[in-house]
Amino acid sequence: MSQTVAKNFSGDSLTHNEMTAIEKELENIKELTVGMMELVKEQLKRSCNALMQHDTRLASDILRYELRVNELELTIEKACEQVIALHQPVATELRFILAVFKAVSELERLADHVEGIARVLLDKEVPFNPETLAQLETEAMYSESEQMFDDIINSLNDQDTDLARTVFKRDKFLNKTFKRSTQNILEQLRDTSDGTTDSSELLRLFQVLYRLERIGDLLTNVAELIIFYLEAVVIKHKKKRKRVEKKIAEISHNHDEDGAEQNPKD
Secondary structure: OOOOEEEOOOOOEEEHHHOOHHHHHHHHHHHHHHHHHHHHHHHHHHHHHHHHHOOHHHHHHHHHHHHHHHHHHHHHHHHHHHHHHHHOOOHHHHHHHHHHHHHHHHHHHHHHHHHHHHHHHHOOOOOOOHHHHHHOOHHHHHHHHHHHHHHHHHHHHHOOHHHHHHHHHHHHHHHHHHHHHHHHHHHHHHOOOOOOOOHHHHHHHHHHHHHHHHHHHHHHHHHHHHHHHHHOOOHHHHHHHHHHHHHHHHHHHHHHHHHHHHOOOO
């Protein structure tokens, strides 16, 4: 019988029997984490189908599966605490534990947003207008969010930080789409002259789109944690430093221009 081969936390391929005790526990944590990612991704897909088809049964399923998400978060956190207490991991193994600990919290928050979308649907007695859903690019935002999930799961399984970084570009797409859709909603709410504007529906859809945009932010956080685990790089701090450096450069440039105006050349 062939044995399952997996990469250890140094990137080496090992069979289960060749793994050390800590590697086996870390592999179990990884499998649980991927399982939680898959579950929350499935919740997201359910919410998309429920919204597009006005399927209240699917929306109710999301509320029911939310309990499973919470249970997985607690199970994974407990497993991480046990590894720290028993094995005192260092370097890559410690970064993995820290990344997972934070990632499962982000996934649980993400699942809360999916639950919020389900509740928006359950509060609406009639289906959303298909034309309005299309105008607001709702399905496109769902599709991009689901692809972000795929990229994150594959990047963790394959230890591929390049794939994790693709999530950042997808998040920018979500942000731009959300901005366009929000502007569309505002314009429709202002223009009520023909009496066909359904303000209640537009406000409900704004809640959905806002939650999808936040889901993108949370998935970006998870991608950053995967990069931290694999490369020992804190992306958030690098982004913040670049913003600060850019701001300093702008201030310096403006200061130079002001000085030139006050001291014109002869």
